[in-house]
Amino acid sequence: MTRYSRQERFNPIGKVGQQKIRNKHVLLIGIGALGTSLAEGLVRAGIGRLTIMDRDYVEWSNLQRQQLFTENDAIDHTPKVIAAKNALQKMNSDCEIDAYVCDVGPVELEKLSAGMNIDLILDGTDNFETRLVINDFAQKYQIPWIYGACVGSYGISYTIIPRETPCLYCLLEAIPLGGATCDTAGIISPTVQLVTSLQLVESLKLLTENRNAMRETLYTFDLWENSTRELTIQPLKKSDCPCCGDEKTHPFLDDQAMSRSAVLCGRDAVQIRPSHYHQTDLEVVANKLREIGLVVKKNDQLLIMEENRHRIVLFKDGRAIVHGTTDKNEAKSIYHRYLG
Known part of the structure; x- marks a missing residue:
């Protein structure tokens, strides 16, 4: 068969x-x-x-x-x-x-x-x-x-x-x-x-x-x-x-018609997309974040960091998901504070 x-x-x-x-x-x-x-x-x-x-x-x-x-x-x-x-x-x-x-x-x-x-x-x-x-x-x-x-x-x-x-x-x-x-x-x-x-x-x-x-x-x-x-x-x-x-x-x-940030359905989270597409060296970013005292977890595709009541997930393509808010402006502020 x-x-x-x-x-x-x-x-x-x-x-x-x-x-x-x-x-x-x-x-x-x-x-x-x-x-x-x-x-x-x-x-x-x-x-x-x-x-x-x-x-x-x-x-x-x-x-x-x-x-x-x-x-x-x-x-x-x-x-x-x-x-x-x-x-x-x-x-x-x-x-x-x-x-x-x-x-x-x-x-x-x-x-x-x-x-x-x-x-x-x-x-x-x-x-x-x-x-x-x-x-x-x-x-x-x-x-x-x-x-x-x-x-x-x-x-x-x-x-x-x-x-x-x-x-x-x-x-x-x-x-x-x-x-x-x-x-x-x-x-x-x-x-x-x-x-x-x-x-x-x-x-x-x-x-x-x-x-x-x-x-x-x-x-x-x-x-x-x-x-x-x-x-x-x-x-x-x-x-x-x-x-x-x-x-x-x-x-x-x-x-250009695509929004650079989006509230994720049912997630209490906002996704941030960079204006330019690029590959991110997660190891370099992780080391910089650890140097300022943040706890960072990382695998081959993404890294996760905790910041007060927020959790930030950064992907290799530069995108980030900011958990703990549905306010796009707040999410962007957190993103730029730590990731540039």
Whole structure:
């Protein structure tokens, strides 16, 4: 019995479809609740190449719903993509996995796209700024992508096909895509699993080139309220949309439009991005901080320092997460005080 025999016996996939999956490359942005479930599903299905990108590291609160991580990952503050790659390679050593610890913005995606054939983008993020960047990137390079989001017991999913369907920006004025966050409404794990199931089944249809089987509606549900809804949104496609219209400009691929600080959902923390991208020598920074009496912990990807009621996590790409505040100005002040 072969590894993928059960999947190959499913007639719409078969051996031909399985080989197509093996030959495809998926870019997954965000390795949190949605991303870990999506990554595991793809790797177990036999995806040939998977690229994962995420800015964060594993914390204890992640373990309730982010299925690839362990207590040791939380203790060690392991970057999520590193922990995820380690777990995924144990599931399927035949899958090529590229892992990037970074804040995903226009610069990162443009660098990634150079010489790289991407067949599908999956949304595992938790904020609309990043999703709008993904949306523009997908439109520019004509790559299908699957939007997914959840909060509390509510979830939503929609597949965006460049040149064919409305893009995410087309929907913003007509569809309530935002509102409550995990900070205000929490999240239960069954909501995550249903959203990723919706994303994964559409992924399999795309990867096996079964386009006629794909859902053409936007799908929403509320597990607690036992409700589902499908919306026909093709009429919402706008000819004057700046992202996918007749004279598109892809405004969200302008890196200057990206904010340099962001409050992180449910974390009591602010992320600070430097104005210039550079690799940081963590050992040099750690030594300087220790010289002024601060307690510093460090691994290959990040360092952690404590300052009164704040904890500062510095990544190799110069980003920092300042814990203990949701005030961007306070976070920036702390960042510049210790990191320049």
